[in-house]
Ligand code: TXA
């Protein structure tokens with residue numbers, strides 16, 4: 001398949017939207033990482049997205065919306081008369097309005113009870129759906145013009161670092177998808193915070209922190225306890241965000257996490273053995289995944305990343321990615 005590169009002109013976004021409406025796959029920019037767009041209501045399109053990425057199909061996709069009202073197509077929680085079975089969620093409407101006002105468009109994903117119309121292929125057969133409104137004008141237009149909503153996993157091959165510019169998408173998915181919208185590089189650099197609104201639990205940490213959510217909602221916010229554990233191969237290991245259990249973001253070289261004060265010493269030791277070393281002194285959200293891809297290109301033999309200090313929520317979100325990339329290899 002030939003992968004078409006679209007620009008962000010209205011004409012090109014319209015062409016890309018037509019591809020989505022016909023069940024095709026188009027990668028799109030967001031403020032976090034690039035996403036791989038498919039019609040969220042088309043189970044075959046969702047299957048194609050899993051196949052293009054090589055992703056296990058029990059790992060659910062986030063649905064991207066262009067306006068808060070779009071939630072109505074995915075979940076009954078905004079309805080006044082949501083029905084008996086959703087009565088327990090009637091308080092969610094006010095919460096959503098507050099969060100949307102504060103953080104959308106932006107890097108917050110909320111998990112809601114789903115409508116039966118949302119296919120199991122999109123939600124990994126869960127009875128919930130994850131929803132977010134990305135902060136990217138071309139992508140908001142793409143969603144509006146497509147007439148549907150966009151299921152969108154990160155647009156990388158499964159296991160690779162997430163793509164933070166369109167060229168990364170091309171590296172991984174050229175020939176496997178219909179098109180790529182060549183928008184701006186991503187400002188955020190790590191994926192959205194995933195919040196289960198029913199329990200106010202963060203399932204994946206991101207740039208929107210528990211403190212920010214608590215300040216806006218007045219609710220207590222906690223982390224899923226799986227975020228403090230090393231993912232296990234055990235079939236009984238079930239984190240609330242299924243994606244947290246898979247191998248992720250891995251560079252080609254082995255990667256070690258070291259205390260900051262040991263970093264240059266370890267780099268020197270390995271260089272003395274004639275190894276080509278890549279290192280990151282202070283991992284930052286915006287540049288971390290791009291750095292890993294650079295190390296792949298330079299064909300380094302080993303990578304060191306200094307650990308960020310504990311106790312800070314933003315550092316915790318970044319370290320979540322660093323730990324996964326290094327396969328929890330801590331010196
Ligand atoms: O920033 C982002 O969120 C990016 C951009 C493209 O929007 N998207 C992204 O999608 O990171 P993906 O598919 O790579 O990660 C989705 C995460 C996974 O960890 C998945 O398990 C979790 O969200 N997730 C999706 N639906 C869920 C649900 N219904 N319940 C719990 N977790 C869910």
Ligand code: MG
Pocket residue numbers: 153154162
């Ligand atoms: Mg991903």
